[in-house]
Amino acid sequence: MTDHSNTPRTAPQTLPRASATFDDYTLSEIRRAAATGIYDIRGGGAKRRVPHFDDLLFLGASMSRYPLEGYREKCSTEVLLGTRFAKKPIQLKIPITIAGMSFGSLSANAKEALGRGASAMGTSTTTGDGGMTNEERGHSTQLVYQYLPSRYGMNPDDLKRADAIEVVVGQGAKPGGGGMLLGQKITERVAGMRTLPVGIDQRSACRHPDWTGPDDLEIKIEELREITDWEKPIYVKVGAARPYYDTALAVKSGADVVVVDGMQGGTAATQEIFIEHVGIPTLAAVRQAVKALQDLGMHRKVQLIVSGGIRNGADVAKALALGADAVAIGTAALVALGDNDPHYAAEYAALGTRPGAYDDWHEGRDPAGITTQDPELMKRLDPIAAGRRLANYLAVLTLECQTIARACGKSHVHNLEPEDLVALTIEAAAMANVPLAGTDWIPGRNGGF
């Protein structure tokens, strides 16, 4: 007798379904937290997808715009920083600078390589928490000296031999946060420069010890100018949080240059939750910072440097088109040196990670010899060869930026403008204040910033 019931012998099952909310990474983090009782610390910037320069496109030349000839017609790239008050502004040959990264978080060879590469291309490097080393001063023709809350290694001699001073209020990876350099990287030399015992976990303060707020900062900047006889350009660096007001207040405080660092900007070591959830994307910050300068009548008088997630010449060109005077790179510069290189795949695997994902820079075990103080690992980085790679990379960024600028008919990269841009997404259109591609719609054009 035939069984006509609808019941299969084995009931079909639905496929295993992972939660979009509780994805594999999230589950692994919950397990890690449960096992250790401590938050995850890592280096780098935000890894999540956020609106970025990829969401913008250049229009290029057309019937109403004519382009400049590639390889023939001049497209200038030089930048002058510090023209507001400084007697000796910095002149860069390219609009790309190297962001602040400390000796301590980076090896001496890495710092030397940054100096060599940047100097070869006529641009500046920047110190970091922990003071200035003779190597980086020696290998950087133009060196920006960071003035940080910890004041580790701060001294007037280095202040006077710097080419510019950058007062660090915050950074994009952690606006409002300090830092922690773990003991593995506090070698005798690093500890000596920071006046700390060897091997301790060293805390970097989150706010300056002797000033609070823009009124005080104005007086602090006056002091720095007096000490250096008003020669040095003074930058103020902020993490992208409230860029309109922060930029305006930096100008009010007397800055020559404002540096705005978006959440994709890297850090040597910070809590993962901080990196991913505090601060705003670079794209969202640029226009607000430019607007503040324009509203104050200070655009191009106080220069704007933008950082956080700059990877190629298109990113550079887009930042400039939105109104920045220059960009700074950190993570990309380290990659150019050799960070996260597949050559060390087996060693990254031994550390439980893989090339491209290694971010435990604070642990000092970097196989590439960059984010370490281990003498043996350090030796792996040839500062001359790494410096050459950085110079090559900077050259490519510059050529790419010029290529786009010429296509837009610009004889100087600073002539790029928002009119050259459209957005691929509504979010990017709103953030950058440029039309959604194929429309003349700029979301929020008449409201807010």
Add this chain to the structure above:
Amino acid sequence: MNLSVQTAPATDGETRVDLATTPLRELNGALHKLAADTNQTLWTIANPAGRHAIAAGLDAPITVEIDGPVGYYCAGMNKKARVIVHGNAGVGVAENMMSGLIHVKGDASQAAGATAHGGLLIIDGNASARCGISMKGIDIVVKGSIGHMSAFMAQAGTLTVLGDAGEALGDSLYEAKLFVRGSVASLGADCIEKEMREEHKALLASKLEAAGLLGEVDIAEFRRYGSARTLYHFHVDNVSSY
């Protein structure tokens, strides 16, 4: 000297500057140009009127006498010079000093001696909050009392207080040594009272002597405070301390 207003010529080794008529920039610029072997070794500054950054960035073995109150960052980042303030000092007097002597005859505002690496700071009166914050080797002697959060994250050097200390003294202290004669409102995280051994008494005596106080106060009246060093390595068990 080519100062725009000078009440007395520099023939006697003394240079007098009136800040009521001489721009601060001109004064500081002149002070910065002094060579290590200058014979202009005594400068007197009239009418400071609370101006900021007076005598900041000095790098010569000179004496600067300031007749009146000064604003923020007086003698900031000083090297080698002796700066005497005959009045009160604003925020951050002697900040980041490397060497030399700064003597405030009156009271000092917040962050006196902040982040300073060396030299001696003497404050005859009281010092406000965060005295010696993040100090990195300076010796500070306060004849009066100090405010809250003093010696916060202090790394090296000594802080000697003849009066009382406010709340959270030495919070997150590293290796700086604190001596307080009076009361301490409270100790900050990881700051503890420590035994006053002979070497500490000798150290304290040397600082008091440098400040001209040896024999004027009883060393036995002081108590020593330092780091328990429990926060030197980040550990989850210490989170309640942060």
